[in-house]
């Protein structure tokens with residue numbers, strides 16, 4: 308894929324041979340079986356390149372060769388081409404037929420992707436979203452689509468990641484950012500697990516029966532029902548995500564859980580003090596129990612005091628703060644398989660910026676492969 312860069316240089320990106328060109332719902336007849344949506348091209352944002360020395364490129368290649376590259380938070384789907392207002396996008400979401408970004412993933416180095424699918428924009432039957440029937444619809448629709456191709460492999464256990472990497476495929480993990488859809492039914496955790504979901508958030512910004520969300524003014528911590536849910540998630544083997552929880556609720560979940568948990572997409576309040584990001588004590592608590600910290604790349608979140616706009620440098624400031632400085636080598640090694648590769652990328656990218664290769668984050672990158680994945684494109688060997 309020849310790709311013109313802003314400086315006029317043409318670079319070729321490599322595509323995985325395991326991808327055979329499948330596009331979502333190609334087992335159906337467009338317009339006859341479903342209404343076609345005008346999705347934006349996955350590569351609408353263009354290409355950005357960080358120039359590295361041959362030694363640096365070889366080092367990154369070696370890391371990617373020997374470690375599975377796991378993205379613990381994505382929405383591997385599309386925006387509508389028309390994003391001038393909410394209507395076109397939400398009209399598309401209401402059809403309940405979210406297209407998966409197979410081709411985009413085929414150009415990435417990602418070996419395993421945690422896909423949160425429609426999530427907060429799952430408005431099939433309700434403008435407020437998060438309805439049980441809609442979540443099951445979204446999941447079933449995606450699994451049906453996955454069943455008609457063999458590039459993304461539905462991942463239900465850790466070994467699936469390693470076998471996918473060996474075969475040049477990508478392990479696909481079903482995830483949900485919040486648990487509002489289980490209402491007051493703890494058994495729905497078993498059902499979600501049975502349907503193939505492996506990561507579940509406690510709250511999605513607003514409060515629910517389990518606890519308080521990060522958007523609220525007050526935080527009552529994990530409820531009695533929330534504790535029961537944490538215990539059930541431990542028992543069935545569901546990874547607990549506290550990215551969108553209030554601070555107390557997140558801290559309670561970390562301490563109640565008998566297993567390590569994840570903050571799949573967050574950042575440090577010390578770098579940018581907003582409700583959505585985490586205080587040092589919480590980051591430390593997650594790390595001390597063997598958990599994983601993933602850095603949020605969605606627009607207007609991981610900004611910093613030194614950057615008035617959200618771009619890859621402010622993102623990397625959070626990464627550098629939360630990684631080697633706060634979590635220490637033990638957790639760095641044990642907690643996150645992708646971490647060494649990304650830490651290296653952080654240094655390379657920051658160096659690239661100093662050389663004048665500035666990158667910007669666009670709001671439309673909220674879905675699809677976001678800013679954090681730009682550096683993950685596979686460069687074709689020259």
Ligand SMILES: [Zn+2]
Pocket residue numbers: 484550551572
């Ligand atoms: Zn989120």
